[in-house]
Amino acid sequence: MSNKITSARIDELESLQKRIDSLQEKIQKTKDEMEEINNGMEDGDTANIMVSSSKAALRKRGKEPSTLTNQDQLDSLDIAREHLEEEKAKAAEELKNLKDLYFS
DSSP: OHHHHHHHHHHHHHHHHHHHHHHHHHHHHHHHHHHHHHHHHHTTHHHHHHHHHHHHHHHHTTOOOOOOOHHHHHHHHHHHHHHHHHHHHHHHHHHHHHHHHHHO
16 A cells, blocks of 8 residues: 555656656747847847738738737746746745655
8 A cells, every 4th residue: 555655656756847847848948939039139130021021921911910029029938937937946846845745
């Protein structure tokens, strides 16, 4: 019986660790997107051409282009990253508490 409990505890810890790893991947992806936008903003003329081309393509298809600026997108991604960081910190704390509980 205690072996089943131990296996369940180990499964719980592994599941929580996978969740933390997944959150870290999402955080990194968000940071990469932010860096890509920043790099596009630094390129100036290239960024303007890309935006103009995208807007023209959307208009041609009868769709309205987004009114979001690059800074709006950066702000949104930064908020998402902060939420992911908070969720990861909570999961890490939960993992630490479980390890302390199970292995103390």
